[in-house]
Amino acid sequence: MRRAGLLFGLCLAALFGQAQALSAEAPEPRHPLLSVVIDDLGQSLERDRQVFELPPGVAMAIMPDTPHAAELAREAHQRGRTLLLHLPMDPAGGPFAWSPELPAAELSRRLDAALAAVPYVQGVNNHEGSRMTADRAGMDLLMATLQERHLFFLDSRTSAATVAAAAAQQHGLASLSRDVFLDDQPDEASIARQLQTGIALARKQGSALLIGHPRPATLRVLARELPKLRAAGIELVEPTLLIAERGNRAMAAHGKNGVYR
Template sequence: MRLRFILSLLCCLAGAAHAAPAETVAPHKAYLSLIIDDLGQNLPRDRRVLALPGPVTTAIMPDTPHAAEFAREAHRAGKIVMLHMPMDPATGPFAWHPELPIEELQKRLDAAFKAVPYTSGINNHMGSRMTAQQSAMAWLMAELQRRHKFFIDSRTSAQTVAAAEAQKIGLASVSRDVFLDDERTEAAIFTQLQTAISLAHKQGSAVMIGHPYPQTLAVLERELPKLKAQGIDWIDIKLMISVRSNKAMVGHGKDGVYR
């Protein structure tokens, strides 16, 4: 009886060994993209951004002394170049303001694109008042569609309608999730980076924006090489647009639609 039981057990084990393997679940992906704003002011400082170990996106201001030169350097380094477009309350010859007619907005946008070559898209510099202007944002998104450029909503205001207008016409676009350096200390910047990493694991992706402050660059130089070990895929902003498929994250809208 005991021998019969052992033989039966061995047969069951053999059958299990030849059974179809159980379905495997693909590992959860966590994607991160990084944009550095306010570039073009200081070449030695800004070149530290180009030396960061991965696909950092460079956002260059048109009214800076080295805008064109740094855009060329970033392009040669294989980095994505964006126009960091000044918007109210920003000031200067390129800045958009709500009271300006569309003709003047177009004139300033044309001049900004000429000042920053090799641009693939734009994001707003400041813009808390301007990005709340529905008609101007609708015009901008249609103009970017015509120019084959993408748009990144920096989300400097909870009242922004920019990403919503981009989504309406299917313009390639994503929104910022985490500002790294509102508080300019290494400890605070490190905390914000960890917030972005946690968010990427939670919702599948996160878009970070930082600035070329010494504290920010020190944290990024130290921590970015560790991303892979933390289960993060660092991808460029164009691939992030594809990953998100123009859908709003939970913090930006509901059911994929920007509010």
């Protein structure tokens, strides 16, 4: 498993490096790109396995402190899904949660334990974390560690004060930032509108990354609408391909001239 992770890391680093080198002169993508990540997985196998019914480009973020984390991760890996560790961060609590008050050694121990609880991950994103992602020292530690482990980072952007993506960018870590939350309002009509917001943003800026949760309404909307994307001229892709496309540059809502605020 360690060798497979290293090979993935080298491939991802090559993709990222190539994207950085060419980002200034790369042509616009042929089709706008859309990525979707489903968070908060691991609590219910019956519920979470419904994600497998969605197109294979939909990525899965599994929480380490859930009863089915390892089993779901193994099954998702066997099915070829992109997997993320959904790492709890302050104000979230629990045995794996990162908090600014914790010493660096304890933060590293908690990350090691979380990665052991959710095998086969290719990246990490934050669960909650409005307080922790605003802590620059903690984010520098996280990004340096993920760089060593050849894992990418997705900033869920649960707070406008986040410095996570900026830290990742300065460390040269392959990373992304969330553009749209699908289901802050959990009814189907609102979720469908948020999906259309994401599609419109992808058309405007070339790509968009959407985060949702395994709520019944969210899964119904995605099952109905995602298969229609190709006919609408939108390409659904895994987050790693979005990293290569963006070349680690910030979108306009998150920074200026590609640099995160």
